[in-house]
Amino acid sequence: MLRTLWPQRLRAALLAGALLIGAPSFAIATSAAAAVSAVYTAPRTATQVTYGAIKVDGLTIAYREAGDPKNPKLVLLHGWPSSSHQYRNLIPALAGRFHVIAPDYQGFGNSDAPDPAIYHYSFDGIAATMEKFLAAKGFDHYGLFVQDYGGPVGFRIVGRNPKALDWLIVQNANAYEVGFSTAWDGFRKALWVDRTAETEKPLAAFNTHDGIKGVYLAGAAHPEVISPDSWESDAGFVARPNELRIQLDLFYDYRLNVGLYPTWQRFLKDRQPKTLIFWGQHDPFFTPEGGEAFLKDLPKAEMHRLNAGHFATEDNLDYISGHIIRFYDTKVKPKR
Secondary structure, eight states: OHHHHHHHHHHHHHHHHHHHHTSOHHHHHHHHHHHHHTOOOOOOOTTSOEEEEEEETTEEEEEEEESOTTSOEEEEEOOTTOOGGGGTTHHHHHTTTSEEEEEOOTTSTTSOOOOTTTSOOOHHHHHHHHHHHHHHTTOSSEEEEEETTHHHHHHHHHHHOGGGEEEEEEESOOOSGGGBOGGGHHIIIIITTOOOHHHHHHHHGGGSHHHHHHHHHTTOSOGGGSOHHHHHHHHHHHTSTTHHHHHHHHHHHTHHHHHHHHHHHHHHHHHOOOEEEEEETTOSSBOHHHHHHHHHHOTTOEEEEESOOSOGGGTOHHHHHHHHHHHIIIIISOOO
């Protein structure tokens, strides 16, 4: 039976091919046009994350942005050794309620990283560039989320322009000496006292692949949910030429932040911004006491103590994003 059917199927196929070959050219053209007209283009939505870059101070500054520009503005400032990639999940979680932006500092992520031999890396410099970046993007007043390095960058910006700060979110960003863990001994007792190749050497290990991975996982209640993309991305950027020197320059410059702690504390005490605090209790760098210290100057701040480490949004995303939205809607949103 198969031998009987096979020649019949072959003849049918050959006949169909002959008909196609002999078909008028306009029929083929019509079919092609129909195929082209059927191509689908996905619409842009306000909550989608977009990626851009603008020139600031002669540098290309990269950023992630999402949300309706008519919504309240929220700035996310990242920590060491990350970039806006740190907020890759938090941004879309907040984009339905806020107009969110997260820049990469110079020397980090996809922003320009000029040679430290000819460019001076400092927190003063980063803050100045980020302040101009926000102005260029139309962020003249906003909520501010600071984590780690985001603290010294953000506090400099709003300290110069207090009216820009609508409200504050702090996630393991230190502003009190009691917040330093023993992990800082190599900084405070060696590098900051005398910067030499010998005092730099132990701290360079923080910028290795395993060192960065360790920071992401240390203290996390659920390390299994932390994506390897986090430390792989950071480690890849830190492995670039000159990057270790950039990081060590900022490690050394961090000492100047400590001298500004009283100024930032006075700013918080005098201005009393509405503040939401998330503090990972097992951060290898910043102690639980560092989080509690904010309450001395901000007694009305809302504190959330998390069973988490340094990068708490990695395994507490839903909790943090949910409370940010709730806090804004109940404590910050202007009443009509």
